Amino acid sequence: MASGIKQQERQNTIAGWGFMVPALVIFAIFVVLPIIFSVVVSFTNWNGISPPSQADFVGLENYKRVLIQSGITQTDFYTALKNTTYFALFVVPAQTILALVMAVVINQQRLRFKQFFRVSYYFPSITSSIAISLLFMLMYQKDGVINNFLSTITFGLWPPVPWLNDPRGLFHIILGGLGITVQTVPSFMTTVTIGGVTLWNWISGPAVSLLAIIIMNTWTTIGTMMLIFVAALQDVPLQVYEAAAIDGATAWQAFRKITLPLLRPTTFFVVTLGLIGTFQVFDQVYVMSSGGPAKTTLTIAYLVYREGFRNTAMGIGAAIAIVLFFIIFAVTMAQRRITEGKPEE
């Protein structure tokens, strides 16, 4: 008897593995191998043109040039890190808050045309980002729709700006309005550098060109995030709200004390997705600005591409990609600590 069960188990095991093999093979070829390959490449001086087997092993040299050794590679990396960080700092809160607000609005019981709103909010997310980028390039032109709109609602006070070709930093513009410019700032701001970037440039804020991409990116990603929030909202039992209403809670109190706490795991998920997405932003930059003007839209993911395919330094590109992985990993971990810090139920 016992041996019969054993045989049965063995057959089950074989069948189980048999069914998993296709997925495993595909996973190994398209996920595991490329990861191993890029780790290996990051330790070589591969130029990306000759066969990879001809590249020399250079140890940690690439990482040194990217992170520590002062030079153009390091400056570009920290410039990209700065841009990407500003990008994430602006996009993630904006998309999370707006998505939540929209989800709550859409989830109302007595909303008319619910389907229409759902579809129209979600539409940008299912449209090709390349198509959207091209459309926004037209809208962002100096005599494009956006400048015309802003000019109209401000009664002509808004000076048209060439959005995608304006390298001035947002904080620099604000500081400039207060009379603080690169000429009047204390000299240590322009002489002290961290990672090859001066303190003054670190506090530039996102450039106008990057802001243009931030606005577009927020608009396109909101739909997906909203959908996740809507799904979570529908899981919140109505009785809880009814009980709160009986206790005399206002709508705002119900939102703060019921909706938000119950959505905490969803918020964590949305913020995590947002962080990962923003740190990897590539396609919009590739289509709209190629990292310019004046490297203000150079993001880490775009830098990986640029080093690998335009500067024939695939080793450097791979090293930056690995560093990017650790940055995203660290940021996600930190974020998890913050949002899940308080132990709830």
Next chain:
Amino acid sequence: MRTLRYTLFALLIVAAMLLVACGGTTEPTPAPAAPAEQPVTEQPAAETPTEAPAAASGSMTDLVLMGWSSSPAENERLQQIVDQYNAENPSTNWILSQVPDYDTKLQVSLAGGSPPDAFYVDAFKFFDFQGAGALDNGNDKIENPDGFVPNLREAFVAEGQFYCPPKDFSTLALEYNTAMFDAAGLEYPTADWSWQDLEDAASKLTDKDNGVYGMVITPDMARWLAFLYQAGGTVYNDTATEMTINSPEALAAMNFYAGLIQKGYAAQPSDVSTGWPGEAFGQGKAAMVIEGNWIMSYLKDQFPDLAFGVSQLPKGPAQQATLSFTVCYAAPASGKHLDDSWKFINYLTGDKGMAAWTGLGLAMPTRTALQGPWSEKYPEQQPFIDGASYSYPWQFVSGFQAVLDTMNSGLQQVFAGLATSEQVLAEAEQVGNEVLSR
């Protein structure tokens, strides 16, 4: 027993899937092998009285010519030339593959070990590819190498070896809107113009209230460099060991070029809601632009009514200078049909092939003997041809992209008033020396 049968069935499916998956990768032939008799023509058949007498079957080899797609007219012409060659050489069947995002595709196919049998190499990328050992040395295989314009041939010479023959070239010249010049009562530009003449004309032609600028220029090293050479400056020394870009000549060139923007006589394309200077010129928002031959077909297609002329670039303080952009046909070092590759390349860059290719008037022939007939046919493009003799190729040592990125970024900052010419040149010198010492 039944479970065993299921297991076997499952494994069989897996095996079948694997076979299917692997089958695709082990057979790198890009086209279905059997119906290769008929050359692959995507063009309207009316254009080509298709010949295809390739009755000889069986022994035909499929070979790939990879390039980037340019204007529809050029794509069609190149396909015709390839068809013609295939008809005359039945033993091989060349397939023209024009791909988007060319640089990335080419790089991947070279690194992956299955390169196309012939491909374009931009002079700008030549040293990268040559340095990586990706190009077959054509020194003893290129026919009539002395027939090429010397400084265009030089662009593809490394260590004394002529690697690949230039297929065509373009130079920068000054395009001007004749109606605007007439309206302002100004003389048309000539090759004897100085920088001052250019600036004066630009200032007189600027009419900001109507959104018209004397010039529309880009913060791009590939334009500013012409002014650097006109001022007598250089980028690095002869041995490419040290940068020479931080010089009084370079400063003068940058102050002049950026000064056009700062004084308000010139605008960037984005300032007039356009994508590039050619578009601004076509729309009548710029009286003058500095572009290469490529602007001619663009203007003819998009703005057929525009009245304009072409002149050589103005003379700088030191000398006459312009930039030339050229591309060669190269064969891969690891090619398996190199004899066929070179036969084909020699046909394309030979008198007959090149005359057919440049006959559209879109790019200029690199063979000296063909330039006379070409400019007789296209007299309005004479200034571009004239530039060839004093042009500098748009080309740098391997790894120089980082310096160009720095320079372009710097020019953008100068245009926006965020940095001075001195700062930008100093930074470019520093970055350049770092690259050169690598």
